[in-house]
Amino acid sequence: MAQELVHGHGHGNEHEHGLEDAKQFARILYVAHGATFLFSLGTLSILVLIVNYLRRPETAGTMVYSHHTWMIRSFWFYALWMLLGALLWFTIVLPFVVWGIAWIWMAYRIIRGFLDLNNNRPMPV
Secondary structure, eight states, X not given: OHHHHHHOOSOHHHHHHHHHHHHHHHHHHHHHHHHHHHHXXXXXXXXXXXXXXXXXXXXXXXXXXXXXXXXXXXXHHHHHHXXXXXXXXXXXXXXXXXXXXXXXXXXHHHHHHHXXXXXXXXXXX
Protein backbone atom coordinates (compact mmCIF):
# COMPACT_ATOMS: atom_id res chain seq x y z
CA MET A 1 0.00 0.00 0.00
CA ALA A 2 2.85 2.40 0.78
CA GLN A 3 4.20 2.01 -2.73
CA GLU A 4 0.74 2.61 -4.19
CA LEU A 5 0.44 5.82 -2.20
CA VAL A 6 3.90 7.04 -3.11
CA HIS A 7 4.48 5.80 -6.63
CA GLY A 8 0.93 5.38 -7.84
CA HIS A 9 1.42 1.78 -8.97
CA GLY A 10 -1.74 0.30 -10.35
CA HIS A 11 -4.61 2.27 -11.70
CA GLY A 12 -5.10 5.94 -10.92
CA ASN A 13 -8.32 5.16 -9.07
CA GLU A 14 -6.52 2.69 -6.80
CA HIS A 15 -3.91 5.33 -5.95
CA GLU A 16 -6.61 7.91 -5.31
CA HIS A 17 -8.60 5.43 -3.22
CA GLY A 18 -5.50 4.54 -1.18
CA LEU A 19 -4.76 8.19 -0.52
CA GLU A 20 -8.37 8.86 0.48
CA ASP A 21 -8.26 5.88 2.85
CA ALA A 22 -5.05 7.22 4.41
CA LYS A 23 -6.61 10.67 4.79
CA GLN A 24 -9.74 9.21 6.37
CA PHE A 25 -7.67 7.21 8.81
CA ALA A 26 -5.70 10.36 9.72
CA ARG A 27 -9.01 12.16 10.33
CA ILE A 28 -10.02 9.37 12.71
CA LEU A 29 -6.70 9.75 14.52
CA TYR A 30 -7.23 13.51 14.88
CA VAL A 31 -10.66 12.84 16.38
CA ALA A 32 -9.19 10.18 18.68
CA HIS A 33 -6.44 12.56 19.85
CA GLY A 34 -9.10 15.22 20.43
CA ALA A 35 -11.33 12.87 22.41
CA THR A 36 -8.50 11.59 24.61
CA PHE A 37 -7.32 15.17 25.04
CA LEU A 38 -10.75 16.29 26.26
CA PHE A 39 -11.55 13.29 28.44
CA SER A 40 -8.14 12.40 29.88
CA LEU A 41 -6.12 15.60 29.31
CA GLY A 42 -4.17 13.65 26.70
CA THR A 43 -3.09 10.77 28.91
CA LEU A 44 -4.81 8.18 26.71
CA SER A 45 -3.35 9.77 23.57
CA ILE A 46 -0.38 7.45 24.04
CA LEU A 47 -2.56 4.74 22.46
CA VAL A 48 -3.33 6.93 19.44
CA LEU A 49 0.34 7.92 19.26
CA ILE A 50 1.33 4.28 18.82
CA VAL A 51 -1.07 4.03 15.87
CA ASN A 52 0.46 7.22 14.38
CA TYR A 53 3.90 5.63 14.53
CA LEU A 54 2.62 2.40 12.97
CA ARG A 55 0.67 4.04 10.12
CA ARG A 56 3.05 6.88 9.24
CA PRO A 57 5.47 4.77 7.12
CA GLU A 58 2.57 3.69 4.89
CA THR A 59 2.01 7.31 3.91
CA ALA A 60 5.60 8.22 3.01
CA GLY A 61 5.73 10.65 0.11
CA THR A 62 2.18 11.95 0.65
CA MET A 63 0.87 14.96 2.51
CA VAL A 64 -0.75 12.56 4.99
CA TYR A 65 2.75 11.71 6.24
CA SER A 66 3.15 15.30 7.42
CA HIS A 67 -0.10 15.00 9.39
CA HIS A 68 1.15 11.91 11.23
CA THR A 69 4.37 13.78 12.03
CA TRP A 70 2.32 16.78 13.20
CA MET A 71 0.26 14.62 15.57
CA ILE A 72 3.36 12.84 16.90
CA ARG A 73 5.21 16.10 17.56
CA SER A 74 2.10 17.66 19.10
CA PHE A 75 1.84 14.78 21.56
CA TRP A 76 5.48 14.93 22.66
CA PHE A 77 5.61 18.72 23.04
CA TYR A 78 2.34 18.65 24.97
CA ALA A 79 3.74 15.92 27.22
CA LEU A 80 6.84 18.04 27.89
CA TRP A 81 4.73 21.10 28.76
CA MET A 82 2.59 19.03 31.11
CA LEU A 83 5.71 17.61 32.76
CA LEU A 84 7.09 21.11 33.22
CA GLY A 85 3.80 22.13 34.84
CA ALA A 86 3.99 19.11 37.14
CA LEU A 87 7.51 20.05 38.20
CA LEU A 88 6.37 23.60 38.90
CA TRP A 89 3.52 22.22 41.02
CA PHE A 90 5.98 21.63 43.82
CA THR A 91 7.40 25.14 43.68
CA ILE A 92 4.81 27.83 42.89
CA VAL A 93 1.29 28.36 41.56
CA LEU A 94 2.58 28.78 37.98
CA PRO A 95 1.73 25.23 36.84
CA PHE A 96 -1.88 26.22 36.18
CA VAL A 97 -0.66 28.88 33.74
CA VAL A 98 1.67 26.40 32.00
CA TRP A 99 -1.05 23.73 31.85
CA GLY A 100 -3.59 26.23 30.54
CA ILE A 101 -1.26 27.41 27.78
CA ALA A 102 -0.35 23.80 26.93
CA TRP A 103 -4.04 22.88 26.71
CA ILE A 104 -4.84 25.78 24.38
CA TRP A 105 -1.76 25.02 22.24
CA MET A 106 -2.72 21.34 21.89
CA ALA A 107 -6.33 22.19 21.03
CA TYR A 108 -5.07 24.57 18.33
CA ARG A 109 -2.80 21.90 16.83
CA ILE A 110 -5.52 19.25 16.74
CA ILE A 111 -8.04 21.61 15.15
CA ARG A 112 -5.57 23.12 12.68
CA GLY A 113 -4.31 19.70 11.62
CA PHE A 114 -7.81 18.37 11.09
CA LEU A 115 -8.83 21.41 9.03
CA ASP A 116 -5.65 21.36 6.92
CA LEU A 117 -6.11 17.65 6.25
CA ASN A 118 -9.66 18.28 5.05
CA ASN A 119 -8.32 21.02 2.75
CA ASN A 120 -5.60 18.71 1.35
CA ARG A 121 -2.77 20.78 2.80
CA PRO A 122 0.39 19.26 4.27
CA MET A 123 1.53 20.36 7.70
CA PRO A 124 4.62 22.52 8.16
CA VAL A 125 6.85 19.90 9.75
